[in-house]
Every structure is written in structure tokens, then in C-alpha cells.
Amino acid sequence: MFGGDITGRHEQLKAEVREFAETEVAPRVAHMEATGAVEHDLAWEIARRGWIGITIDPAYGGMGAGHVAKVLLIEELARVCGAMGAAAQASQLPVAMIDNFGSEDQRRRWLPPIAAGDVMPTIDVTEEVSGSQLGGMQGRARRHRGGWVLNAAKTHVGNSHIANLHCVVARTADSGPGSLSAFLVESDREGVSPLRPPVPAMALRGFSFGTVVFGDVWVPEENLLGADGDGRDVADSASVLNGRANLGAVSLGVHRATVETTLAFAAARERYGKPLSELSSVQQRLGQMVSNMMTAQTVLYTAADMLDRGARCDGHLMNAKLVNYELGTASAKLGMEVHAASGLFTDRPIERCFRDAHAMFAPAGTSDVQRLRLARLALGTGQPEWSQLFAAPTRAAVPQEVG
Known part of the structure; x- marks a missing residue:
């Protein structure tokens, strides 16, 4: 999938998050969709499980699992519910601000309670x-x-x-x-x-x-x-190093749900006495959706892996957000085309996936902002790369098995 290996630690985390998402989150999605109600207890449960502190160093009580694990966590939550994926990533973002610019006293004051789920930033x-x-x-x-x-x-x-x-x-x-x-x-x-x-x-x-x-x-x-005066750097570094990958992960989770629900619909729905999925026009759309998702996944996990290894990767992180939004919305459109009129009804997951995919445009910079930043980076006229200023390979960059 990317430069590093998927370890037993990653697989265990993925299984834990998927079980939580499918058993605790999924039953509440219909209520959230119907009412827009904010699920405070679900957000705090994510925090209490230590998942907001997934990148916090164990010296401060965190999991120290790194950015690949963080992306995996957000993706799994967003696959079931984009809102919960968004909630998890929103409070992980300021962790980078404290970690990169906080004094040692500030790190010791705030990172342990964030890791423990007592503080949600x-x-x-x-x-x-x-x-x-x-x-x-x-x-x-x-x-x-x-x-x-x-x-x-x-x-x-x-x-x-x-x-x-x-x-x-x-x-x-x-x-x-x-x-x-x-x-x-x-x-x-x-x-x-x-x-x-x-x-x-x-x-x-x-x-x-x-x-x-x-x-x-x-x-x-x-x-x-x-x-005093560091505010722009505090915000910009967190947005580049955490925000781009975080929002890319929400997009990827919604993207995966889009593909899965469309494949299931096409296989179950019959046209002219055979499954919709056997029509070549439908297969063309399904194939493009799968290709879009595979490309988006590779771009995102490669960038997160580079960040874990302390590599120069600001451009890769910007591109991860850009590609995941653009390809995610492209697949959402194709999914709606496969569903046709059925996709317009709110009892179909594709309708929610279509809306959630488009919500990723503005946060952490629109697609225009990402392209502008990438151009300046290529021209050598951009800011110093934050991934180099804060380059520090994480413990998670070394393959570890769960003991």
C-alpha cells in the first residue's frame, strides 16, 4: 500500500475501530441524519478510547502510533459516518499545534489529559x-x-x-x-x-x-x-502536517462507503432479468470508482508514511487532500449515476455519501489553495517545508507487533 508495512498494531487498531463504528456509531446514523443532532457522547467515547491522542508520544500518555495509524482510524470512522470521522480529526489537529510549538510545561499540562480523553481540543x-x-x-x-x-x-x-x-x-x-x-x-x-x-x-x-x-x-x-507573533506558523504548520492528511482520510472513508454501497446496489438490483452490475455501462462506472479509490488511498497513505518517517512531504500532504476530495466527489457522482433515481431518496446511503463527499472542499484549504501551494512549492517560492522543520521519525515508522 505504501513505503512502510502494515503491522499487527495497525490491523488490531483497524479491527477495534471498525467494530466500534459498526456497533456504536452505525445505529445512530439515521437519527443524526434526520435531526442533525450532535452526538456528544460518541465524540467523547472516541476521546476516552485514546484515539484523539493517537499521535501523542507515550511519554505524555499517548499511543505514539503515528500518522498512518491516525489516517486508518479516521478512514474507518468516516466509512460508517463522515460526521464521526470529522469529529475525530478535528480534535487531533490541535495536538500538532501543542506538540510543535508548546513549551515543555504546556505539553505536560495538556497532552496527557488529551491522550486520556479528559480534554478535547x-x-x-x-x-x-x-x-x-x-x-x-x-x-x-x-x-x-x-x-x-x-x-x-x-x-x-x-x-x-x-x-x-x-x-x-x-x-x-x-x-x-x-x-x-x-x-x-x-x-x-x-x-x-x-x-x-x-x-x-x-x-x-x-x-x-x-x-x-x-x-x-x-x-x-x-x-x-x-x-508572541508565532500564530501564523502555529496554524499553518498544523494545517499542513495534520489537517491535509486528516481531511484526506475523511474523504477516503466516505469514498470507500460510496464504492461499497454502489457495488452492493448494482449486484442486487436487476435490469432486464439480470443484475445491474452485468451491464457494461455500469461496469465502466464501477471500474472507474474502484480506480479512483485505489489512487486516492495510495496517495494518502504514502504521504502519511513519509510523515512518519520524517521525510520531506509537505507537497505530498497537500496533494493527498486535493486528490482525495477530487476523486471522492468524482466517485460520488458516478455512484449517483449507477443508482439513478433511486439515489435521490434519503433512505439510500449513496445520498448521504454524495453530500458528505462534497463537504470536504473547504476545510484545510480548498482545491484551489492546494494547487496554489503545490505550484509555489515546485517553483521554490513557497514557505519552508514544515515536514523538515519538525522532521522526527515516529516510533510507528519502525514496524512493531502488538505485544
Whole structure:
């Protein structure tokens, strides 16, 4: 599948996640789809199983299983429910922010409870006025009483109404490369509040990605993540190193569900006295869907494996997000064509797969953003590669059997 080996550890994890997804998550999908209800207890159960801390070093209580294992985990959850795959990845993303830029005191304070499932972090960067353009954000933090006072409204926050630790990037200077800073803000601090109840969305129903408001929130100096002015780097490094692969894994899980449900439908549905799957026009679509999925899988797992081995791989991670979204939505369209009118009804899984596949366009950068970054990387005009700045082969890069 990729440069490294699938180990007994990976196979055991895959079996554990698949059993959880099929026995605990699958029975609730219909309710989530019908109501848009956020399944707080399922998200916290994922955390309590240690899966948010899958990449956290064992020295801090984490699994230390690496990025291949993380991708496998997200894919298996998203195969059954895109919303739960999205929930898992959203809280894994800020782990990289703390791990890469946190002081040793911050790592020891926050990584063990995240690994234990007592703390669920999320990343609060996007604003309504600026979208993916970090330089356009208006949320501000100013020094006050030995700390900072934060005022910001962050939108599209993954696990917005579930998380109890927010990794917030805000403006601390008017302009320049060091004008943004990052802060760790506990959800129970005075002035922290979701703006409104979660709003049901077109896709990923059951996943909370809403607005969090920080109104005159005092944050102590020790909660500054990295140095004053590091905010852009904190956000960008986490988005490249974790966000691209994470969202690619959600896409791949939904992609796999798309292929599986379409194959099953084509084999069961009869036309002209024989299975739909025997029609050459249908076989052409099925074959293309399988090819799309195999390509997407290889691109994603190769990038994750390179990251585990400490290789230069920023471009591969960007491409993994791009390819998995583009091929996932292409397969979703083909799946709808095979289902024809039957695919329009909400009792067919393909209808949900079609919606969930398209939800992966914007997070961690649209396809246009990925192409732009890839072009700049190839031209040598992009930023330094984060995979080299934080290159550190994980323990998971060495094949290990479960003892």
C-alpha cells in the first residue's frame, strides 16, 4: 500500500475501530441524519478510547502510533459516518499545534489529559470576514494584567460545542509577519461561549462545526502557544502536517462507503432479468470508482508514511487532500449515476455519501489553495517545508507487533 508495512498494531487498531463504528456509531446514523443532532457522547467515547491522542508520544500518555495509524482510524470512522470521522480529526489537529510549538510545561499540562480523553481540543482560526486568509482576521488579543484579553468570533470550528480547550489564533499587532499569536483557552473561562446552538448542515450531520465567541476573555501568559507573533506558523504548520492528511482520510472513508454501497446496489438490483452490475455501462462506472479509490488511498497513505518517517512531504500532504476530495466527489457522482433515481431518496446511503463527499472542499484549504501551494512549492517560492522543520521519525515508522 505504501513505503512502510502494515503491522499487527495497525490491523488490531483497524479491527477495534471498525467494530466500534459498526456497533456504536452505525445505529445512530439515521437519527443524526434526520435531526442533525450532535452526538456528544460518541465524540467523547472516541476521546476516552485514546484515539484523539493517537499521535501523542507515550511519554505524555499517548499511543505514539503515528500518522498512518491516525489516517486508518479516521478512514474507518468516516466509512460508517463522515460526521464521526470529522469529529475525530478535528480534535487531533490541535495536538500538532501543542506538540510543535508548546513549551515543555504546556505539553505536560495538556497532552496527557488529551491522550486520556479528559480534554478535547479544537482549533479556532477561521473568521467570517477572512475565511482561509489568515492575514485578514480581525479577532484581537491585547496585553492586560500579566496576560492577554481576547476578543474574537471564530466560525466553522470543528467540535465547537463539544471541545473544552480552544487553540485560538488572534491578531496581536496591526500588520506584518508577526502580527498573529496563538493561545490555549479553556472553554470554562469567563467570556467563552458558542454564539448559537449548532445549526444542522447539508452534510456531516451530527458533527458540530459552529461559531465560538471570545468576549473580553482573560488568558494568562502561560497559555500563549509559542512566542508572541508565532500564530501564523502555529496554524499553518498544523494545517499542513495534520489537517491535509486528516481531511484526506475523511474523504477516503466516505469514498470507500460510496464504492461499497454502489457495488452492493448494482449486484442486487436487476435490469432486464439480470443484475445491474452485468451491464457494461455500469461496469465502466464501477471500474472507474474502484480506480479512483485505489489512487486516492495510495496517495494518502504514502504521504502519511513519509510523515512518519520524517521525510520531506509537505507537497505530498497537500496533494493527498486535493486528490482525495477530487476523486471522492468524482466517485460520488458516478455512484449517483449507477443508482439513478433511486439515489435521490434519503433512505439510500449513496445520498448521504454524495453530500458528505462534497463537504470536504473547504476545510484545510480548498482545491484551489492546494494547487496554489503545490505550484509555489515546485517553483521554490513557497514557505519552508514544515515536514523538515519538525522532521522526527515516529516510533510507528519502525514496524512493531502488538505485544
